[in-house]
Amino acid sequence: MQDLTDDVTKIIPVGYSKFSGRWVNLAGSAATGTVNEGIVSTEEFIPDDYEILTLGVSKIPYEPLSKEVLTLDNYIVSANGDGINDTFFIPEIMDKGNNLVQIYDRYGLKVFELENYTNEFIGFSNLNNIPLNAEKGLPAGVYFYTIALIDEELNYQGFLYLAR
Known part of the structure; x- marks a missing residue:
């Protein structure tokens, strides 16, 4: 995560949707802690609806990913x-x-x-x-x-x- 950001509040969980074919912001609440040790939560979701689940970085916490990330x-x-x-x-x-x-x-x-x-x-x-x-x-x-x-x-x- 240190390569992506030094601001823990910009870290968000994301998933690549099988249905829409794009990355989806799954953030529940703001990340807390530090980039090395912290906690991030998600909204409720069905894992099988996503090809990949990972962490990403948002320029502004919770901005819609589809506006900034094209595939x-x-x-x-x-x-x-x-x-x-x-x-x-x-x-x-x-x-x-x-x-x-x-x-x-x-x-x-x-x-x-x-x-x-x-x-x-x-x-x-x-x-x-x-x-x-x-x-x-x-x-x-x-x-x-x-x-x-x-x-x-x-x-x-x-x-x-x-x-x-």
């Missing part, structure tokens, strides 16, 4: 040198120079971060937090990405599958 497609990256899906290519941001791309593994660990992203992710972490087999690249699997278009104040998110 791009899910992607596949198969960095095997065959010229097909070798990089995480996002055509929608190619002409948006002031952007920030972050990629997280299934445990929420940030494995890649780059400002002014153009096509650089090829399945390797660019952070110094992957101690084992870093030279072989990240393991195959599902990863979560976020994209911030800073000048437009827009945020995108989605999933990518890394094939080996």
